[in-house]
Amino acid sequence: xxxxxxxxxxxxxxxxxxxxxxxxxxxxxxxxLIYPDLYEVGMSNLGQKVIYEIVNNLPFASxxxxxxxxVDMCKRLxxxxxxxxxxxxxxxxxxxxxxxxxxxxxxxxxxxLEILDLGGIPILAQKRGDKDPIVIAGGxxxxxxxxxxxxxxxxxxxxxxxxxxEIVELMKGLKGAExxxxxxxxxxxxxxxxxxxxxxxxxxxxxxxxxEKNHPVKQIVPNIExxxxxxxxxxxxGCTRGCRFCQAGYIYRPVRERSIQEIIDIASEGLQxxxxxxxxxxxxxxxxxxxxxxxxxxxxESFPDISISLSSIRGDxxxxxxxxxxxxxxxxxxxxxxxxxTERLRNIINKDIKDxxxxxxxxxxxxxxxxxxxxxxxxxxxxxxxxxxxxxxRLLNRISGRIKYLNVRISPFVPRPFTPFEYSPQExxxxxxxxxxxxxxxxxxxxxxxxxxxxxIAFIEGILTRGDEAVxxxxxxxxxxxxxxxxWGEFFDFTEWERIIEETGIDVERIMEGGSRHWDNIDxxxxxxYLKVEMKKADRGIITPDCITGCTxxxxxxxxxxxxxxxxxxxxxxxxxxxxxxxxRITYRKKSPFYSHMDCIRAVVRGIRRSxxxxxxxxxYNPRPRMHFSPALPLDFTSEEEFIYIHVYGDIKKIPVxxxxxIRNIEEVEKVVSYPYAVYGLTVDNFxxxxxxxxxxxxxxxxKDGYIEVVVPSNRSVKRLFEKINIRIxxxxxxxxxxxx
Numbered sequence: 116x117x118x119x120x121x122x123x124x125x126x127x128x129x130x131x132x133x134x135x136x137x138x139x140x141x142x143x144x145x146x147x148l149i150y151p152d153l154y155e156v157g158m159s160n161l162g163q164k165v166i167y168e169i170v171n172n173l174p175f176a177s178x179x180x181x182x183x184x185x186v187d188m189c190k191r192l193x194x195x196x197x198x199x200x201x202x203x204x205x206x207x208x209x210x211x212x213x214x215x216x217x218x219x220x221x222x223x224x225x226x227x228l229e230i231l232d233l234g235g236i237p238i239l240a241q242k243r244g245d246k247d248p249i250v251i252a253g254g255x256x257x258x259x260x261x262x263x264x265x266x267x268x269x270x271x272x273x274x275x276x277x278x279x280x281e282i283v284e285l286m287k288g289l290k291g292a293e294x295x296x297x298x299x300x301x302x303x304x305x306x307x308x309x310x311x312x313x314x315x316x317x318x319x320x321x322x323x324x325x326x327e328k329n330h331p332v333k334q335i336v337p338n339i340e341x342x343x344x345x346x347x348x349x350x351x352x353g354c355t356r357g358c359r360f361c362q363a364g365y366i367y368r369p370v371r372e373r374s375i376q377e378i379i380d381i382a383s384e385g386l387q388x389x390x391x392x393x394x395x396x397x398x399x400x401x402x403x404x405x406x407x408x409x410x411x412x413x414x415x416e417s418f419p420d421i422s423i424s425l426s427s428i429r430g431d432x433x434x435x436x437x438x439x440x441x442x443x444x445x446x447x448x449x450x451x452x453x454x455x456x457t458e459r460l461r462n463i464i465n466k467d468i469k470d471x472x473x474x475x476x477x478x479x480x481x482x483x484x485x486x487x488x489x490x491x492x493x494x495x496x497x498x499x500x501x502x503x504x505x506x507x508x509r510l511l512n513r514i515s516g517r518i519k520y521l522n523v524r525i526s527p528f529v530p531r532p533f534t535p536f537e538y539s540p541q542e543x544x545x546x547x548x549x550x551x552x553x554x555x556x557x558x559x560x561x562x563x564x565x566x567x568x569x570x571x572i573a574f575i576e577g578i579l580t581r582g583d584e585a586v587x588x589x590x591x592x593x594x595x596x597x598x599x600x601x602x603w604g605e606f607f608d609f610t611e612w613e614r615i616i617e618e619t620g621i622d623v624e625r626i627m628e629g630g631s632r633h634w635d636n637i638d639x640x641x642x643x644x645y646l647k648v649e650m651k652k653a654d655r656g657i658i659t660p661d662c663i664t665g666c667t668x669x670x671x672x673x674x675x676x677x678x679x680x681x682x683x684x685x686x687x688x689x690x691x692x693x694x695x696x697x698x699x700r701i702t703y704r705k706k707s708p709f710y711s712h713m714d715c716i717r718a719v720v721r722g723i724r725r726s727x728x729x730x731x732x733x734x735x736y737n738p739r740p741r742m743h744f745s746p747a748l749p750l751d752f753t754s755e756e757e758f759i760y761i762h763v764y765g766d767i768k769k770i771p772v773x774x775x776x777x778i779r780n781i782e783e784v785e786k787v788v789s790y791p792y793a794v795y796g797l798t799v800d801n802f803x804x805x806x807x808x809x810x811x812x813x814x815x816x817x818x819k820d821g822y823i824e825v826v827v828p829s830n831r832s833v834k835r836l837f838e839k840i841n842i843r844i845x846x847x848x849x850x851x852x853x854x855x856x
Contacts, residue, residue, distance in 0.1 A: 116709075117846070119195065121751065124185055126709035127339035128154035131202035132774040134721070135335040135389065137167075138203050142177040144286045146170055146213040147201050147248075149181045151226035152602060157182040158335070159343035161397060162254065163217055166279050168331040176283045179203040179211075183226045184233070186600060192233055199233035208234025212286055214248045215279075216267070218256035221579035222572070222601040224263060225594040227252075231266075238591070240268045240311060245294045249301070251282070258366060259532045259634045260308070262579055262586040269301045269309045272637055273319030273366075274352075276329040278306050318638045325352060325371045332385045336721060338773055339714050345393035345424060346385045350378055350410065354399035355662040359465045359653050360454070360496065362531040364399060365646075366639045368671035370663075375406040379413050386421060390721030392740075393422040401425055402432030403661075408440065415440050420729060420738075425450070431472035438483040448522070449480050452491040455499075456506025462656040463498040465649075470510065477517050486519040494550045495528040495542030495573075497653060504550045508557035515560030523565045525554065527573035530629060531580055533639045535649035538629045541577045544570040571609040575601070578616075578623050583633045586626075588619050640671040696731055698760060699767050700784045705754040707775035708846070712747035715776060719759055722770040722778075731762035743787050749834050752795070754849030760787045794850040795833055796824050800843040810836055824850065 120126040148167055150157030157163065163180070170178035179201035184192065192199060198207040208214060214236070216227060228238045231250070237243050240250065252263065253271035260270045271278055285300045302309040306320030322329060334346060353370040354363070373381075382394055394414065401407060414423060423441065430451045451473060455461045458469060477488065492507050507525070515521055527547050530536045542550075547570035558565065578586060592615045593601075600606040616623055625631070635643070645668060652659060659667055666672075705715055720740055723730060730740035742761040748754055756779065770778050794816070802821055807813060813836060817824040827833055837844055 119191065119197065120709055121846075123188055123191065125154075125339060126750075127711075127714060128182070128185065129188065129202070130338070130707065130709050130775070131205070132707075133202075133335050133338050134718075134771075134773045135333050136203055137171045137178070139171070139177040143175040143290060144177070144213070144283050145206075145211045146176065146178045146215055146283065147181050147206075147208055147211045148178055149208075149214055149216045149230060150183075151216060151218070151223040151230055152183050152220075153185060153600075154182045154337070155339070155341040156602075157217075158337045158341045160217060160219070161331075161347050161349060162219075162275070164331040164334050164347075165329065166215065166275055167335070168333065169276060169279060169329065170283060173280065173283060175287055179206065181208060181230070181234075183223075183230055183600070186606065189229065189233065189599070198235045199230060209236050209248065211248045212290075213282070214250045216250070216252045216254075218252050218254040218263075220602060221256060221262075221576050222607075224579055224590045225599050225601060227263065227266060228591065228594040229599045239265050241265070243268070243294070247294075249286070249294075249297055251301075255363060255366065256580075258362070258637055258639060259581065260310070260637075261584045261633055262582045262590060264310050264584045265587050268298060268311070269307050270317075271307055271320070272317045272639075273306050274322050275320070276322050278304060278320045282307070314636055316636050316638060319366070319640055321367075321640065322352075322371070325349065325373050327377060327381060330373075330381055332381060333388050334385060336389045336391065336773075338710055338718065338775065340717070343395060344391075345395045345422075346382070346389050346391040347395045347397060348378060348381050348385070349373070349397045350401065351398045351404050354403070356400060356403070356467075357465050357649070357659050357661070357667070358454070359463075359535040359649055360493065360528060360531075362534050365533050365641045365669075365671075367399070368640055368669065370403070372404055372406070375410040375413055378406075378410050379417055382414060382418065386418065387725065387727070390724035392420070392721075392724065393424060394418070395424040395426075397426055399426075400429055402429050403663075407432075408434065408437040411437060412440050420732060429472075430468045430476055433476035433479050435479055435482075438479045438485070441483075448487045448489050449476075449485055450489040450491070451476065453510070454491065454493050455496060455503060456492065456508070456510050457503045459656065460496060460499055460503040460506075462658055463653050464496055465653070465659055467658050467660075473510075473514070474517070477514060481517060487522070488514070488518045488520070489522045489524070490514070492523065492525045493528045494525060494554075495547055497528075497536055497539045498656075501550075501553065504553045505557050508554050508559075511563050511565075512557075512559050515563050519562060521560070521563045523563060524568070525551075525565060526568040527570050529573055529577045529580055532632075532634050533637075533641065533646070535646045535653055537581070537632065537646065538650065540629050541573075541627045543627070544574055547573070569604065569607070571612075572601075572604075572607055574627075575609070575612055578621070578626050581629065581631070582621075582626050583631065585621060589615060589621050592619055640669075642670040645669045696762055696764060697766070698762050698784055698786070700780075700782050701759045701761065701767075701770065701778065702780040703757050703759070703772075704777040704779055705748060705752075705757055705775070705849075706777055708751045708753050708848070710775055711750050712744075715748070715757065716742075716744055716759065718772050718776050719770065719778075720761070722772040723761065723763065723767060725771045726767060726769055728763050728765045728767050731764060746793065748849055749832060749847075751834070751844065752847045752849055756851050757849070760784070792826050792828060794824060794826050795847055796822070796850050797833070797837075797847040798822050798845045799837065800845060802842060803840070806840045807837075807842065810840065 167178045170176050231238045249268050251269045252267045257270045289297050298309045302312050308317045351372040353367040454466050530539045732738040744759045745757045814826040
């Protein structure tokens with residue numbers, strides 16, 4: 116691992132050994148779940164966590180994980196001729212029985228080819244043999260599987276909780292059978308399509324009830340910071356508001372809810388296991404849950420020191436009650452998605468929110484201490500005029516006078532399959548740039564931070580979203596030209612994409628104009644006739660009401676929509692807090708050089724929470740645990756002794772932590788004592804002792820054959836000191852602490 120990871124950006128992405136990871140010794144079927152983006156993104160995906168726990172709960176199956184390596188790691192794997200491996204057991208991908216990709220974003224398509232190639236697996240399904248894994252894709256992007264049709268052995272359309280069990284059971288029964296038999300068996304499962312066996316009608320899979328059995332409680336806790344670094348609960352699934360631009364709102368119908376008590380029970384068990392101090396509630400529209408805001412109140416009462424992050428809520432949903440409850444403790448940003456700048460355009464897209472609703476919610480939030488607000492808009496929507504675009508600026512100008520900090524995200528609209536706008540043309544790059552200039556020209560407020568998503572990225576996304584099988588040639592050529600990690604702006608190369616489009620001769624104008632529906636063998640549950648009716652209503656600006664007020668005939672529900680709603684009563688699990696404050700000094704050993712100082716601090720604090728002890732929090736807008744710790748240890752260093760002083764309520768007996776940390780001592784103390792100097796043991800290149808002696812405040816206490824021990828002030832970086840005199844540290848570890856050099 117040292118050779119592989121030394122000098123790599125964020126090496127903690129590749130080490131595994133996280134709290135909650137499952138390693139099985141005995142199993143019949145092996146599955147590697149793959150998210151085709153960086154670890155920080157994939158570890159934030161709830162769907163992968165759901166499947167991971169379901170499969171590992173089966174006695175005969177094992178699920179492991181892999182993610183797209185960073186650009187530097189991809190190069191190193193190829194240079195060293197090492198295959199991409201799973202995190203849990205470092206098993207090469209080509210040794211698994213099944214590979215399961217989660218496809219949520221079209222710009223990840225080239226990453227799929229990169230992962231297969233790094234894993235030693237042919238990128239084309241027809242070139243794989245009996246010894247190769249069966250490669251399966253699931254996720255929202257599979258509702259148009261055609262751009263990657265030549266790549267995957269099978270596509271899973273719909274929700275995966277039940278179908279994954281059927282797939283794994285089939286693979287167990289066909290263990291050792293030839294590949295053709297396995298593919299035929301998969302093709303017979305509802306919701307699964309094997310393209311090599313011909314075109315067929317595929318009915319999506321969906322789960323009738325959300326319950327504790329299909330929600331992961333023992334979620335893996337990453338050792339490094341990830342995008343959504345918190346415990347996540349899906350409080351409901353599906354949406355019946357009918358926003359005409361939103362694919363998820365149609366393919367995840369009908370709405371299914373968890374009961375309030377179930378939400379609180381999952382939170383209680385999950386927070387205890389993981390040690391996270393933040394809770395994220397996932398829903399298409401939290402305020403539409405029949406238990407809203409009672410489940411928010413119940414969670415706040417049960418976990419007063421836990422920060423709760425809400426997904427986007429409707430502009431008319433913030434009440435005094437919810438603002439008061441959410442205002443307790445650490446405040447998170449309130450997010451509202453008006454989507455359009457005028458009420459006229461909101462009617463076209465079926466977003467029934469009035470400007471007065473937005474301002475009313477703002478006033479309430481401000482009254483209870485919120486200074487931050489996040490807003491989402493789109494441009495390039497069907498029926499949009501210049502007045503609608505300028506309306507975004509006017510709305511922001513009005514809002515800016517009522518809130519201190521305003522973050523705004525504006526994205527070009529990309530038409531998607533299985534929405535009323537699936538036939539609509541997509542706005543071109545130049546048109547979007549003009550609209551961007553309109554917005555900034557008319558924006559007068561200074562406290563508004565606007566991020567406008569790249570029109571060029573939206574253009575490529577549009578090609579991949581509605582493209583047919585011919586688009587695979589574009590994807591393959593782009594991958595061979597090195598266009599991976601395209602969801603990350605610093606790696607996106609539109610000039611190269613344009614060149615490849617010209618080389619392949621793909622008719623992108625035809626795709627951007629819409630009109631083709633080659634995915635019509637996929638049944639998402641909502642009828643095509645219904646989508647066409649909704650498009651006609653959009654042309655006339657007619658709102659379709661939420662179907663909870665009466666069935667609108669979309670055909671997604673097999674019965675009464677009310678059947679799947681179940682708020683219910685709840686009992687708070689709040690325990691009377693121990694008010695005695697205690698100060699502890701915790702000494703730990705950092706065993707791995709691949710984690711940062713803050714990675715270690717987070718791991719120890721989460722371990723304290725797992726032990727059932729609550730940290731004392733600071734006061735103010737953003738409360739944090741009250742603690743003091745040893746000076747930051749640089750990446751690439753290990754240490755025999757680091758320390759944390761932390762104020763807590765109650766006695767700390769044991770701290771469960773991940774494997775890269777070893778707790779050495781836990782003792783109650785009366786005060787914090789600082790240690791100003793650190794002793795390091797280093798193996799170095801080009802060591803010149805005379806030059807090192809010239810560096811201020813560095814004391815050499817031992818040196819022999821490229822190994823030295825030095826004492827350095829705690830506020831100085833060892834790596835930077837050595838870089839100044841061109842001495843390269845090969846490996847290093849902190850040995851201990853001294854009061855004087």
